[in-house]
Amino acid sequence: MGQKDLEGFFASFLTKAPLFQNKKVLQANYTPDSIMHRDDQIKQMAHVLSPSLRNEKPSNIFIYGKTGTGKTVCIRYTTKKILSLAEQTKVPVFMLYLNCKLKKVADTEYRVIAQLARELKKTIPATGLPTDEVYNIFYKAINEKEGIYIIILDEIDQLVKKVGDEILYNLTRINSELDNAQVTLVGISNDLVFADNLDPRVKSSLSEEYLVFPPYNALQIQDILRERATKAFKPSVLQPGVLEKCAALSAREHGDVRRAIELLRVAGEIAERKSAVKVNIEHLDEAEEKIEKDRVLELVETQPKQFQATLYAILNLCKKQKNEQISTGDVYEIYKHVCKQTGLIPLTQRRISDIIAELDMLGIIGTRVISKGRHGRTREITIAVPDQTIPKIYTILLEALDIKE
DNA sequence: CGAGATTCATGTGAAGTATACCTTTAGGCTTAA
DNA sequence: AAGCCTAAAGGTATACTTCACATGAATCTCGTA
Missing domain, CATH: 3.40.50.300 (P-loop containing nucleotide triphosphate hydrolases)
Structure with missing residues (x-):
């Protein structure tokens, strides 16, 4: 983007009619004056x-x-x-x-x-x-x-x-x-x-x-969202149905209002960025994807090098053998290879085992300890991230680990 | 054929090690009387 | 002599390693029907 463009960008940003009138209300650390349904x-x-x-x-x-x-x-x-x-x-x-x-x-x-x-x-x-x-x-x-x-x-x-x-x-x-x-x-x-x-x-x-x-039900979430939305958005910016869908999405999980609010905010931001006049359902869907993606990417980016290397090994392995289950031993082999490639000092398998467990706790991967009878026992590792995000994670890891492909 | 025994590949716990960083203390240097 | 700085000593938390034992179902073994 040239400097001219940038100036134009700022100018149009400022003249553009904002959808929000008080975005703070939808931010995570906001404490409302009154709390509904509690x-x-x-x-x-x-x-x-x-x-x-x-x-x-x-x-x-x-x-x-x-x-x-x-x-x-x-x-x-x-x-x-x-x-x-x-x-x-x-x-x-x-x-x-x-x-x-x-x-x-x-x-x-x-x-x-x-x-x-x-x-x-x-x-x-x-x-x-x-x-x-x-x-x-x-x-x-x-x-x-x-x-x-x-x-x-x-x-x-x-x-x-x-x-x-x-x-x-x-x-x-x-x-x-x-x-x-x-x-x-x-x-x-x-x-x-x-x-x-x-x-x-x-x-x-x-x-x-x-x-x-107890978890909120969909109606309660709707109430709360409406409360916040009237404060946060300019009047009649939300298209009918957006709020309801937002509530329904979160209620389906386990009544997580924080998520519902974040969803609404991100949907608003996306709409604003697209210079839309109203926030509609498509923005909401996009927001849902973006939130999960951002969460994971942020998580991946802030992990220590060794964690990233381990994750990279797991990802690689997953790509190579699509449907086969991957075990700790396999991961460790690849991991050692990754270390050689990046000049990282390899940790022991014991430690990698723990790291895998921690990655599981973070929700980036899913693991289950299974016994394969005669063939010992191991963790069955699966990737717990939507497929579309994986390439992004990949690029982050490549950069973080300084690997050239 | 079925009940134990065996086996494998790794999970998992405990204890030890390396590193980075903290406080305290002793010594050395400077300064002012 | 008092004050200040520095370096060594003694101590800790944390991340990791080493050692050793625990797991648990597929597989094997062997006695029995």
Whole structure:
């Protein structure tokens, strides 16, 4: 694109009538002023957490619900209300929110505690400190300011699955170490079964109160979408049926509103880019494809080199032997070859086995451990990405690994 | 023919190693009195 | 002598390796009908 073109592009971008009037409303981190169809949950939450306003420690809560059922928004909303109320009445209440899923931020015991301490304005190095020491810093930071601390751990199932429940045990016992402050834990999980594998002490302590978020049905999703859409879009930009289809698509999965909202936003963006006057069904379909694609591509791009190399090996193998199932051993052979080609130091098969398991967790591939009787046992690996995206992934990997074909 | 025993190829857990990074401490150098 | 900087020592988390054992159904073995 020449510079002239670019100027023209900007000019036409600015003169073009935008479809959005407030796109923020459809962005992921937006907290609405009112939350629909969650009155019960919010009421219960408020009920449990309200003692904090009298400077008494609320019970710990365990919250369960599938993704996009409003868990995070509700707890954010409720705590926000409590915090502002607490500020008015000069009651010291604090809130710490942490999403344990974030890789490299909160996926080990050390990092979680360090991150929590950082929320309290402490500087903690990424490595080098003994975990006990980090605990101490954290305890001290909390004890510095008297009050009620509400610690929200989002997606703790991911954390516990990876590093065990010791952190939770320590955190539930934290109150006996403190004399000024008191801590309430809020655990949020997507996985219901996960609670059963916890240490009984942790489990009983964490789930003093128990809250379930059922999935939204299509009608509820429609309500919510309509709410947001009227705020986000200019009037009558949405073609009839778009909203309904958007809701239906998400309801079919498991009532994931976050996805529905994202879908609507991306559809709007696509329509805008095409200089369409209205958002129609085709835009929606395109958006659905794009979202999944973007998610995967982003994921692939941000993986460590070794993960990318492993994935590249798997992809290659899949291409070569279309319908045959691929096993860890095969992947490893190709992987070693890839390493030689790229100058990467090959890891052991043991490690690759783990990497494959992690790629599975990310949802890029699907694996199943099967026993082939006499012929041992292995993972059966399949690609869990729509076929159209694979070439894109390929090019990303080629570039990332610096392979010339 | 059927119940065990065997076998294979890898899953999986535990323990050890290398690396990168942290704090503390001791020594050396500079500076100001 | 006090203050500051540097380098070494001692310690940790994390990613990875090494070692060793666990798995589980296809296949084999062998006693029995």
